[in-house]
Amino acid sequence: MATQYSISGTTAKGIAASVERGISEGELAPGDALPPVRRLADDLGVSPGTVATAYKELRRRGLVVTRGRGGTVVAEAPSVASRRPPQVPPGLVDLAGGHPDPAFLPVLRPPAEVHPTFGSHRASPRLPALEELTRAWFARDGVPAERVTFAHGALDCIARLLSVELRPGDAVAVEDPGFHHLLDLVPALGLRMVPVAVDEEGMTPDALRTALRSGVRAVVCTPRAQNPTGASFTRARRDELVSLLREFPEVLVVEDDYTVEIEGPVAPTLAASGLGRWAQVRTVSKRLGINLRWAGMAGDPVTIARHDGRMLMTSGWVSHILQETLVGLMSDPAVARLVAAGEAAYTKRRLALIDALGSYGIRATGASGIGVWVPVRDESAVVNGLRTHGWWVAAGSRFRIVTPTAVRISTALLLPEDAERLARDFADVLRDRQAVYGG
Template sequence: MDTHITGRTAADIADSVRSLLERGVLEPGDALPPVRTLADRLGVNRNTAVAAYRQLTQAGIAVSRGRAGTRIVDRAPVPQEGFAAGSVLRDVGTGNPDAALIPDPSRALADVVGRPVLYGEPVIDRELEQWALEWLGADLAPRDIRVTVTSGAVDAVERLLAQALTRDDAVALENPCFLSAIHTVRLGGYRAVPVPVDEQGMTPAGLRAALDDGVRAVVCTPRAQNPTGASLTAERAAELRAVLADHPYVLVIEDDHFSMLSHAPAQSLIGAHHRRWALVRSVSKFLGPDMCLAVTATDPYTADRLAMRLSPGTTWVSHLLQRLAFSLITDPEVREGITRAGAHYAERNDSFAARLRAYGLPCTPGDGLNVWLALPAPARAVAEQLMRRGWLPRTGEEFAVDGLPGSAHLRLTVHELDDTDAERLAADIAEAVRAVSRSGSGMIDR
């Protein structure tokens, strides 16, 4: 393969590799020749070959694996949230809120239409900004806060990472992790460092190890962690703040996606003296995914950098959308509906967990839209059995930062099931586990 690469300078060598990739001679995942081998073949200094590979890595075309060498980046697709396309099976892995519990915006629409907003005007609706400052500031230690509006939480996280990091920088992610966070880090060219999650959220030992590994950013879900449903306790949040105390310039991003729906009190990793931080709250779970709006509180420095990341592109989120979100979240009837929705999700998850326990499958539901079920058997084998019975679940390995197979968990979205279907699913899971146990294939010693 190295005989196809040409060039005498680092730029020429990098351009040659890019050309080979565009023409299909090189493909994603292909290994590039070792630096010494390439330098000898081209008759150039070894440092020239190193510089060429550095250019390819910085451009996101190649990735360095240390002693394992340098490879063309493999853009393998990662799972996405939402309904599985084209399936005839009953999808119980969507991660979606209940459409029936999303408030109808039609009544508020007529009140939000005002004069047109023109270039150069403030990018944040003043009423929404003031409300967001109070809402977000109530759960942060007293400090100077700036508010930014983005097109959802994923948009906020992507832009926050982009304003602080360069390719190959390390990012601490919860493991297991929200699918969009894994996708964002991978496409950004950053290196994901997994931090284990237990029933209280991100573990202090895992965070400490990630910081020792040189992470420059930490992405954490303080409540209703997806997929596990874990929420930080006050004690765990204090432990994590203590770990971060010696790293005040590491960017801490809290994605509090469930916020108004959560029955857990807000806790934060962000200490009073932490210098680079962001608290992100979207409206997608309670006003609907199509609302595509999130408010982000940050320190002033990060706010300025985030604004710079917004300025070349969308510049601002539609003021019509901002006014609509503000009108809905300040409507007492809508707020009561959001409270009822949160109670509904909790009750349905609790009820389903009780059904599982009745079948001998221990399950303690967390917060959020899903149930995270630990199995006494490989999840993939159990999922295959469930598919034969008409169900389509999500296996835990889809949410693993390291991508390693062998998970013993299912993530189930069950809040839309009526009692009859919930009972049938619980019974089918128990039977699927028994079927895998009888086959003896890959059983896990618990």
């Protein structure tokens, strides 16, 4: 239990604000337990109902979670403060971040001149040239593109969709393991996560069926290069999932196809399967760089309209300067060749590590994407062990809900000639820790 921070307040609002202040100032850390309801009520001289109401509000906002007999504890990624990735210790090779290789990113060339604009762009938020390129981008892969829109990145788009479609307390089916920022976002919106197991072909039908029958209102998934496992839909798996989803036509299905252009052949997608409520989100961060905070989205008429209605009331539009920059990049043959070279290099690097680990009897998954997922019994032991060999990898706890322990290794910057050394060091770490390694 946290004993260094004294919660104060005489109303539910005041108590909740005190806990939030403790979290934001670092006095209450992720995993710290809050006092039991009756004990805190006695300490503050208020009714147990007042404290229970405060805790309920904190849970709704994603600041705390309840763990049955474990009581109420501060969430692992409370929405009151952003969770930043740990700093890479000096001298280590960073294989934790999941970022693309700068060698395969183009130089950005914004418009040479930007003339003053009178008024706002709310009446015409999308440049026709970029809208046309976006339609062609989706249509090329069989995704219906009659209606497209823009947002400030994938998470911005997904957050807006979930906010307009769902209400606090509603449930969202998410991949487990899954994208750690999404796993932070959903509870921060006051929504409940329902984990859906993932194998090498994506969400498993049995797990999705269970989630749908439990009453989830939305499903968020990745058609290929699933983060962190690298899973990609096969046609058979896609068809199984679509068959299930058609039994629940009111459930919103959101696909995050974040690795378009650096992942080879197009995976079969749910978005191209005639579902009633759907959206597919595509970004350019992996192929063109993180400075381009932009996402394109295709979807059914209702979903697009609701997204745009909310965006109109908030940010309004994506910068037209950014849009003009994207038009130039997406139309440039030299940029396309650079991206294609990156795609080939990423595939070679990922497969080199999987093969090298396999030669030591270490199982790793990574059918696509820019990383591999390696099951281990003790994440901390492996992360710290590899650190002593000069490698910095990500503990799987950032990506998991209930699935077994593992580590994620980003391969975007790992040259094939270095894969053997990493695999050898990995094997040495496991041999040193046979008592705790589970294979």
